[in-house]
Amino acid sequence: MSQRIAVRPSLLTLALALALAPACLSAEWTRESRQSPPSALARQTLSPGSTALSDALELLGAPLDVYEYRQTGLALAYGWYRSDAKGLRVSVPIYERASASVDYSDNREGLKGLLLLFDEHLRLVSIREGWLADLTAGLERQSPALLDDVEEEAPPGGQPKEPR
């Protein structure tokens, strides 16, 4: 015994519209989390002029990055990211599609950050907060001097040059 299924035209139109909709219309809710910000208590404990590098490292843990600061000092950069984005996307293909990818692990845009600056005696001199990319924009990053390079640059019979 066979049974015929009657499909109303309006239902068929709706099903077709739903099947095709993802190609040009989507609603998105994305939440991302990367690392955690240092605790407020730890941040309040930091005191420029008195906090030593060892105290800061014990309070805040390992930084995201380390930079040279004014040649003899150093800077610790802490970064974290939180996003909660909701949106509606409508796309209409106009010409040939193109694809792009971003390496998330190297992407520092959007990271909030805390930057601690230490002088040559490794004493905290300044604390800055803001977007990590802005905070670290002026800081230098040097590749380590290779031992072979240092030996090659040494004058005959003299001491090898100091690493940079």
Place this chain on the structure above:
Amino acid sequence: MRTRLLFLVPLLAALPGCLIDRSTVNEPLAAEAVAALEPGRTTAREAVALLGAPTEVVQLGRRSAYRYQFETSKRAALFLVVVNLVGRDTRADRAWLFFDENDVLTHVASTYQGDDTRYALPWTKLHE
């Protein structure tokens, strides 16, 4: 029977839209190996023998710093026809070793968060 079908069909239709993935960079850090480092005694050579090659070496004037890092990222997503729900969590184990101009360890800092990475859809608030 019809009621069961009514639930089963949408469920089966939604299944292809589920996604979980996990990506990692490097190996997890051995906390006991990092704890074995002794500031004032351990040399850079000994540290590398214990922990392996660092992820990065940074020159800081005459000093240097070695970074060891393990990063893990977990993503959970649900694609329901035109509604996309995505949650991603990224955490890391990280250690920084600071050496003086004689390559003797002066400071160590370590953070272990890699194991705290979670799969979660966006309505779940993580690490707050």
